[in-house]
Amino acid sequence: MxxxxxxxxxxxxxxxxxxxxxxxxxxxxxxxxxxxxxxxxxxxxxxxxxxxxxxxxxxxxxxxxxxxxxxxxxxxxxxxxxxxxxxxxxxxxxxxxxxxxxxxxxxxxxxxxxxxxxxxxxxxxxxxxxxxxxxxxxxxxxxxxxxxxxxxxxxxxxxQKDSEKTYIPLRVDGILVVADTGRMGKTKEAILEVKKLWKENPTIINPILDRLGELTNEVRSYLISNEVKRLGMALTEAHQLLKSINVSDEGLEKLVDAALASGALGAKLTGGGKGGCMIAVVESLEKAKAVAEALKENGASNTWFYHLKEVINES
The missing domain is CATH 3.30.230.10 (Ribosomal Protein S5; domain 2)
Incomplete structure (x- = not known):
């Protein structure tokens, strides 16, 4: 011991x-x-x-x-x-x-x-x-x-649930800006609300879930092939789909809008939603700093940077 x-x-x-x-x-x-x-x-x-x-x-x-x-x-x-x-x-x-x-x-x-x-x-x-x-x-x-x-x-x-997880090499010349709304997310509430929507309106919700799955597969390829602009577009589309199933909120919307207005290539909530955090993707550290500043001006309590490119040893 x-x-x-x-x-x-x-x-x-x-x-x-x-x-x-x-x-x-x-x-x-x-x-x-x-x-x-x-x-x-x-x-x-x-x-x-x-x-x-x-x-x-x-x-x-x-x-x-x-x-x-x-x-x-x-x-x-x-x-x-x-x-x-x-x-x-x-x-x-x-x-x-x-x-x-x-x-x-x-x-x-x-x-x-x-x-x-x-x-x-x-x-x-x-x-x-x-x-x-x-x-x-x-x-x-x-x-x-x-x-x-x-x-x-x-x-x-x-x-993927009940499937073997795989690892993805990150080769994107881009940076994620992660922003905290300063408010706790309501994961349980959001999950239960989506479940309720799914049970009541499966013909509406299933295509949304299917598209989110398609976007995830597309993003996997963008991370490997260094397509940062397409990555940004996919993030924004995913956010709009998540918004349509009621897991966003006013504070998250304000930060997503601020990120896009300040030069982000794409932005979305991350996690359970209804509070919590959001992410935005940019092409450079200079732009990341500008987006982070805009996010703080619009209520973010904290921001972090996440580089999306691994150091690849070519030797």
């Missing part, structure tokens, strides 16, 4: 396919390494305690807001054959919560890694995925699994 267990996880950006991925369509997600979550676990002589953004105190007495983490911790300890007693868990996050950037999955991954590290136990990818899904089932309605897959990855992922 170690005296201190440590685990971390990155965030994630859904480039294409949010919501439609729940209905079996493909999605593309990127690991968001600019922000991460870290978990530290140490031994104590008292009931399990936790110190995180939403709660500080005895884990057993925590309210529903961290119910997923509570169940996750107990499940991991049971698997490891350890009593649910005598631990303190501290979670440090630079990843804004409930913004569609994978914070709940990242917390789960970091906590699982820290517990296995504390007891010096081997953690396979399969086990990590299994345990993170325990919390995700509580945090989200019918989670696709894309969050958990992406926050443990170093590569862009092409993901």
């Amino acid at each position: 170690n005296h201190l267990g440590y685990g971390f996880a990155n965030g994630k950006i859904i480039l294409m396919g949010e919501h439609s991925v729940v209905y079996g369509k493909p999605a593309i997600a990127l690991p968001f390494k600019e922000v991460k979550i870290e978990s530290y676990v140490s031994f104590t002589n008292s009931p399990i305690t936790i110190d995180c953004l939403y709660y500080k105190g005895i884990l057993e007495e925590a309210d529903l807001v961290i119910e997923g983490i509570k169940k996750l911790v107990i499940s991991v300890l049971e698997y490891l054959g350890k009593k649910p007693f005598g631990l303190h868990i501290r979670i440090d996050s630079k990843l804004p919560a409930q913004r569609g950037l994978g914070s709940s999955a990242a917390v789960s991954i970091a906590v699982v890694r820290s517990l296995f590290n504390l007891y010096n136990e081997i953690l396979t990818d399969e086990l990590l995925q299994y345990f993170s899904n325990i919390a995700e089932q509580i945090h989200h309605v019918n989670p696709s699994g894309i969050d958990s897959s992406t926050v443990v990855s170093n590569d862009a992922i092409f993901f």
